[in-house]
Amino acid sequence: MARITTPNRPPSARVPGDRDPATVLLLGLLLVAATSVVVYRDVRMDFRLTQRQFREMVLRRFGADAARTVPAGVQQIFVPGLDRADRCVTCHQATSWKGFEGAPQPWSTHPPAILTAHPVDRFGCTICHGGRGWAVDEAGAHGRGENWGEPLLDGALAERLSPGLTRRTLMQTACNQCHRYETRTEGAESVNRAKQLVQEKGCRACHQVNGRGGVIGPDLTWAGDKHPAQYEYARLSGRPSVFGWHIAHFGDPRALVPDSVMPNFHLSSDDTQALAVLVMSWRKLTVSADLLGGTPRFDPPDERARAEQAEMQKGPGAWFVRTGCFQCHNVAVRGVRSPTPIGPDLSTAADDTLRRFNLTIDAFIHQPVGTMRAIFSRQIILTPVQKDDAVRELRAVWAEYEAQRAKGPRQ
Amino acid sequence: MARRRFWSLRPASLQDAVQAVWANLLLHGFPARMLTTSLAWLPTFWLGTVSWVLFVVLLLSGLPLMVFYIPSVGDAYHSVEDIEYVVSFGWWLRAMHRLAAHLMVTSTTLHLVRVFVTGSYKNSGAGDQHREWNWVIGVAMIAATVLLSFTGYLLPWDQRAYWAVTVATGIVSSTPIAGAIVREVLIGGRAIGQATLMRFYVLHIVVLPIAVATLFGYHMWRVRKDGGLASGDGAEGEAGLVHAIPRVVGRIAVVTLATLLVVTVLAVLIPSPLEGPANTLVTPNPAKGPWYFLWLQEIVADTTLGLGPLRINGGLIGGLILPLALGVVLAGWPWIDRSPLTSAGVAFARERRVQIAVFMFVVVAVAALTVVGLLRGPSWAFFWPWQAWPLVPTRF
Numbered sequence: 001m002a003r004i005t006t007p008n009r010p011p012s013a014r015v016p017g018d019r020d021p022a023t024v025l026l027l028g029l030l031l032v033a034a035t036s037v038v039v040y041r042d043v044r045m046d047f048r049l050t051q052r053q054f055r056e057m058v059l060r061r062f063g064a065d066a067a068r069t070v071p072a073g074v075q076q077i078f079v080p081g082l083d084r085a086d087r088c089v090t091c092h093q094a095t096s097w098k099g100f101e102g103a104p105q106p107w108s109t110h111p112p113a114i115l116t117a118h119p120v121d122r123f124g125c126t127i128c129h130g131g132r133g134w135a136v137d138e139a140g141a142h143g144r145g146e147n148w149g150e151p152l153l154d155g156a157l158a159e160r161l162s163p164g165l166t167r168r169t170l171m172q173t174a175c176n177q178c179h180r181y182e183t184r185t186e187g188a189e190s191v192n193r194a195k196q197l198v199q200e201k202g203c204r205a206c207h208q209v210n211g212r213g214g215v216i217g218p219d220l221t222w223a224g225d226k227h228p229a230q231y232e233y234a235r236l237s238g239r240p241s242v243f244g245w246h247i248a249h250f251g252d253p254r255a256l257v258p259d260s261v262m263p264n265f266h267l268s269s270d271d272t273q274a275l276a277v278l279v280m281s282w283r284k285l286t287v288s289a290d291l292l293g294g295t296p297r298f299d300p301p302d303e304r305a306r307a308e309q310a311e312m313q314k315g316p317g318a319w320f321v322r323t324g325c326f327q328c329h330n331v332a333v334r335g336v337r338s339p340t341p342i343g344p345d346l347s348t349a350a351d352d353t354l355r356r357f358n359l360t361i362d363a364f365i366h367q368p369v370g371t372m373r374a375i376f377s378r379q380i381i382l383t384p385v386q387k388d389d390a391v392r393e394l395r396a397v398w399a400e401y402e403a404q405r406a407k408g409p410r411q
Numbered sequence: 412m413a414r415r416r417f418w419s420l421r422p423a424s425l426q427d428a429v430q431a432v433w434a435n436l437l438l439h440g441f442p443a444r445m446l447t448t449s450l451a452w453l454p455t456f457w458l459g460t461v462s463w464v465l466f467v468v469l470l471l472s473g474l475p476l477m478v479f480y481i482p483s484v485g486d487a488y489h490s491v492e493d494i495e496y497v498v499s500f501g502w503w504l505r506a507m508h509r510l511a512a513h514l515m516v517t518s519t520t521l522h523l524v525r526v527f528v529t530g531s532y533k534n535s536g537a538g539d540q541h542r543e544w545n546w547v548i549g550v551a552m553i554a555a556t557v558l559l560s561f562t563g564y565l566l567p568w569d570q571r572a573y574w575a576v577t578v579a580t581g582i583v584s585s586t587p588i589a590g591a592i593v594r595e596v597l598i599g600g601r602a603i604g605q606a607t608l609m610r611f612y613v614l615h616i617v618v619l620p621i622a623v624a625t626l627f628g629y630h631m632w633r634v635r636k637d638g639g640l641a642s643g644d645g646a647e648g649e650a651g652l653v654h655a656i657p658r659v660v661g662r663i664a665v666v667t668l669a670t671l672l673v674v675t676v677l678a679v680l681i682p683s684p685l686e687g688p689a690n691t692l693v694t695p696n697p698a699k700g701p702w703y704f705l706w707l708q709e710i711v712a713d714t715t716l717g718l719g720p721l722r723i724n725g726g727l728i729g730g731l732i733l734p735l736a737l738g739v740v741l742a743g744w745p746w747i748d749r750s751p752l753t754s755a756g757v758a759f760a761r762e763r764r765v766q767i768a769v770f771m772f773v774v775v776a777v778a779a780l781t782v783v784g785l786l787r788g789p790s791w792a793f794f795w796p797w798q799a800w801p802l803v804p805t806r807f
Binding site: 015016017020021023024027028030031034035037038041042074085087132134135136137140147148149150151153157161227228229230231233239240241242243280 | 447450451452489492493495496497499500502503569570653658659661662664665668669671672675676678679684685686687690692693694695696802803804805806807
């Protein structure tokens with residue numbers, strides 16, 4: 001039989017593949033090395049180290065029996081009512097242990113008071129703290145990636161967002177997702193303050209909140225769900241964020257939105273922060289009834305304000321109540337008291353328009369300027385007949401006011 | 412002898428060589444003897460083998476991923492989070508699968524470029540050769556590979572996936588007359604949703620892999636039928652022939668290990684992206700298709716123009732006319748190419764220099780447009796790599 005392995009080939013010439021066994025060996029070793037890195041990375045996840053350290057802490061303090069009860073591996077709290085799997089307890093194992101109150105994170109005991117009403121095993125963690133419950137590495141779980149909209153609401157974030165903002169205040173955006181319909185929530189001072197401001201400043205004069213309010217400004221009921229991309233940041237300095245936008249906007253609305261008719265309320269920085277926290281908390285959240293418990297499910301109507309309004313509607317100022325002026329304006333001479341008197345008293349309006357805008361009341365009602373232009377075009381739409389009524393009413397109250405003054409202090 | 416330790420089967424005679432191939436299921440597709448030129452790294456770069464190895468990597472990593480992945484709009488994203496964060500080696504499987512897919516699109520394309528510039532789709536007239544049909548099969552396999560990658564793109568159901576598919580299927584709908592219907596059939600409705608996810612999933616795990624595997628079998632069978640590599644057509648008699656076994660096994664082992672090594676190292680270095688869950692109301696800016704469609708998206712963006720009252724439909728040009736025309740010309744090129752038979756299997760043959768120049772121009776243009784597309788930032792503005800994009804606004 002003919003041997004035809006390499007006929008006509010000079011003995012010195014190499015055939016491709018002569019060195020392949022050595023190359024295979026080399027590549028094989030490199031592949032083993034690369035795969036070892038893969039195995040090492042998978043086995044040596046940070047949480048295993050964290051768990052080992054906690055077990056040692058328990059061993060030192062409570063002995064070997066207690067240490068054996070510390071679970072190993074990925075731990076999770078599945079909250080069906082929120083459709084969440086919170087794996088935070090994989091590293092934060094001391095949450096429900098007594099005795100680690102002063103320990104550094106992630107090995108410290110959770111303050112117990114809040115957990116009596118919100119047991120961890122029923123509520124999980126991320127509903128209050130933010131972050132990414134599914135992840136088990138620190139950066140991922142704390143939602144540091146730019147692709148995750150729910151970062152951990154911690155002190156570092158609060159500090160970065162606004163000077164003087166505390167973690168305690170920032171976290172109330174989470175509290176108020178469920179407690180939004182309460183007028184007062186124990187422990188949520190900033191949100192309580194903000195809710196009080198909403199009443200005092202009369203936000204509802206222009207904005208709908210929970211189905212009640214004006215239509216000059218946007219409906220704020222679900223304002224916290226508005227996507228970051230839907231805000232205009234051109235006039236905002238620093239990192240563009242919704243929270244930063246709200247703080248700046250509450251500080252000076254026209255600085256961010258030049259054609260805004262929203263007044264500058266000259267709020268303190270604590271108040272702007274509190275309002276930003278409140279607005280950010282107004283989110284649509286599917287929470288099962290068993291988690292909500294006795295928390296109100298809808299905005300309770302303000303019975304007192306309603307009764308007062310009914311009373312005023314029977315009085316001499318009925319026209320101003322019916323037309324809606326009383327939402328922002330008092331009319332003292334007719335006994336009309338606004339729940340949120342953010343505009344001037346209408347008793348002197350016929351004079352004010354002359355002094356402030358150099359317009360007679362007739363001209364002002366027909367060709368309004370400033371805030372009233374927005375209100376007359378969007379919220380209170382008057383027919384020509386109603387406009388004439390308005391002029392007549394305002395002239396009448398001005399005359400009554402002058403008459404009262406004439407009788408008043410001079411005598 | 413040292414070599415014995417690696418490979419004991421070393422046929423000493425032609426009969427042994429034939430027996431080595433016949434007796435082994437895995438080897439029986441190989442010839443008993445091969446030309447030394449066919450065993451060399453050049454001119455093929457073994458890109459077809461690389462593509463096949465990547466396909467096997469995709470099958471092997473895809474199987475366990477199928478176990479963990481849940482193809483439902485409500486659960487898909489969380490199941491991918493589970494794979495990424497808590498499934499043992501899940502992040503690795505996902506990274507291998509993703510990177511192998513991107514590399515397979517690249518390697519099959521490079522394979523096509525290599526076959527073109529060496530004129531390997533040409534028959535040299537000897538025997539019953541039909542290399543032109545193997546070229547057509549190859550083009551079809553590239554199309555199937557791109558579709559495999561694209562259908563997999565949607566599965567994580569994150570912002571990137573959802574909007575990339577929105578962009579790509581939006582381009583499809585610019586087809587005149589039938590556009591809306593084609594899109595509806597493709598995504599199973601008027602909007603991307605559960606029906607789309609199911610369609611893409613079934614295409615991704617059943618239809619397209621079977622198509623690629625079947626076409627691959629046919630492709631290899633045709634290579635054998637057509638007398639092996641075109642570069643070996645001129646060989647006469649026994650000159651340059653060696654026993655295929657074990658050399659070809661060694662070669663394939665090297666290519667396999669090298670490919671695995673590249674994918675594994677990349678999997679360690681490059682984390683797989685997972686953006687926020689798909690939000691049908693918020694379009695990311697920029698909304699980009701997958702990278703292999705970026706040259707088309709760039710053309711779509713550049714040809715969507717309003718000239719006075721005239722409006723040029725960029726989607727029609729970049730999304731349909733151009734890729735369709737390129738595809739048809741590409742698949743039909745063996746019949747268009749009238750160069751002499753002697754240029755078969757010759758790299759950069761003088762007789763084909765004009766067509767090679769034109770082809771390379773198109774390849775470079777596509778590559779350049781892809782790079783431009785990659786560099787596009789918000790509002791499709793161009794950013795150099797050293798220019799920072801504007802900060803993406805966040806909630807906090």
